[in-house]
Amino acid sequence: MDKPADAKDDTALRSPLGTDEQLEFGSLASAVGFHLRLAQNASFKAFKRHTGETDLRPGWYAVLTLIHHNPGITPITLSRASGRDKSTITPVLRDLLRDGLVRRSAIPSDRRSYALFLTPDGEEKLAMLAKSAAAHDTELDAIVGERKDELIQALRRIVTLLD
Amino acid sequence: MDKPADAKDDTALRSPLGTDEQLEFGSLASAVGFHLRLAQNASFKAFKRHTGETDLRPGWYAVLTLIHHNPGITPITLSRASGRDKSTITPVLRDLLRDGLVRRSAIPSDRRSYALFLTPDGEEKLAMLAKSAAAHDTELDAIVGERKDELIQALRRIVTLLD
DNA sequence: ACCAAATGGTTTGAAGCAAAACTAGTTGCG
DNA sequence: CGCAACTAGTTTTGCTTCAAACCATTTGGT
Numbered sequence: 001m002d003k004p005a006d007a008k009d010d011t012a013l014r015s016p017l018g019t020d021e022q023l024e025f026g027s028l029a030s031a032v033g034f035h036l037r038l039a040q041n042a043s044f045k046a047f048k049r050h051t052g053e054t055d056l057r058p059g060w061y062a063v064l065t066l067i068h069h070n071p072g073i074t075p076i077t078l079s080r081a082s083g084r085d086k087s088t089i090t091p092v093l094r095d096l097l098r099d100g101l102v103r104r105s106a107i108p109s110d111r112r113s114y115a116l117f118l119t120p121d122g123e124e125k126l127a128m129l130a131k132s133a134a135a136h137d138t139e140l141d142a143i144v145g146e147r148k149d150e151l152i153q154a155l156r157r158i159v160t161l162l163d
Numbered sequence: 164m165d166k167p168a169d170a171k172d173d174t175a176l177r178s179p180l181g182t183d184e185q186l187e188f189g190s191l192a193s194a195v196g197f198h199l200r201l202a203q204n205a206s207f208k209a210f211k212r213h214t215g216e217t218d219l220r221p222g223w224y225a226v227l228t229l230i231h232h233n234p235g236i237t238p239i240t241l242s243r244a245s246g247r248d249k250s251t252i253t254p255v256l257r258d259l260l261r262d263g264l265v266r267r268s269a270i271p272s273d274r275r276s277y278a279l280f281l282t283p284d285g286e287e288k289l290a291m292l293a294k295s296a297a298a299h300d301t302e303l304d305a306i307v308g309e310r311k312d313e314l315i316q317a318l319r320r321i322v323t324l325l326d
Numbered sequence: 327a328c329c330a331a332a333t334g335g336t337t338t339g340a341a342g343c344a345a346a347a348c349t350a351g352t353t354g355c356g
Numbered sequence: 357c358g359c360a361a362c363t364a365g366t367t368t369t370g371c372t373t374c375a376a377a378c379c380a381t382t383t384g385g386t
């Protein structure tokens with residue numbers, strides 16, 4: 001940790017650093033985790049910009065997509081695939097079931113769990129949401145350019161190696 | 164949006180997809196935003212693993228580092244630099260001030276704002292936290308390898324171009 | 327100099343999330 | 357078998373965050 005730029009300036013005689021241009025980020029500048037958070041945040045806000053009109057709640061799209069591609073998936077597998085805690089999935093599924101977008105059926109071999117499927121309404125809703133999401137993906141794709149595969153591979157490596 | 168793998172399996176006759184191995188991610192697999200969220204999440208949890216013993220609240224480290232490197236910084240500039248809403252910074256600063264880690268002084272030229280500085284206690288605390296954070300950074304650096312600069316550059320581009 | 331618009335900061339309200347505690351069901355090992 | 361350890365899912369609790377409403381101050385245009 002290096003020294004501050006002006007450690008003895010007790011009474012704020014200098015300019016109060018209101019302009020963001022000469023900001024010093026120190027060790028944060030080379031911290032992957034810090035930039036990960038900033039980028040994820042920017043991406044999330046842009047996603048909401050694209051889907052703001054539709055009533056897409058943040059968690060719904062990934063959950064609907066995963067059920068669509070994996071009919072019969074269980075909540076716990078769903079939570080691991082979407083990177084959220086199982087307790088986070090519960091209220092999402094409750095809303096999706098209430099709105100008739102998702103249907104569940106018992107699993108004979110394990111009465112603790114249940115299998116999830118999209119209803120026709122759910123498929124329709126997903127198709128709508130996918131259009132909004134595609135706009136966001138296109139925007140991101142344009143930014144990362146041809147290094148997209150490499151970027152995703154690096155991100156996946158972070159996920160798998162950090163346990 | 165393509166078809167589900169097994170659309171007519173209404174009664175969960177197939178295996179309930181309890182194993183994560185044959186999971187199909189569909190369009191999510193190539194969505195940068197999705198992997199960004201997963202990676203940020205994994206990084207955050209790893210960071211907490213490293214700093215779990217110390218009482219490092221998630222927002223504190225970035226805030227302390229930014230004040231250290233930019234003595235006299237104002238809350239609003241701090242919020243923009245750390246990528247959080249200004250209303251999120253308020254309670255963090257309240258705690259830091261209460262614990263005597265941060266000190267503030269009036270800015271003559273703008274009575275709405277104030278300048279922030281670390282106290283000696285704050286400098287000491289930051290030095291401690293920096294050790295935990297460095298362990299996390301090292302872990303991440305090992306994962307991303309020599310492509311670190313390229314990765315950070317891509318992440319920064321996402322932040323700046325997404326507004 | 328005045329007044330509208332913009333800015334810095336705080337407060338309040340609501341959403342998302344994870345950890346922990348709990349229930350119910352399953353698995354494994356003696 | 358029987359019981360301990362584990363797993364699936366829900367509930368509860370607390371934290372972090374943003375957005376919107378709000379107040380004080382500053383800025384800019386006329």
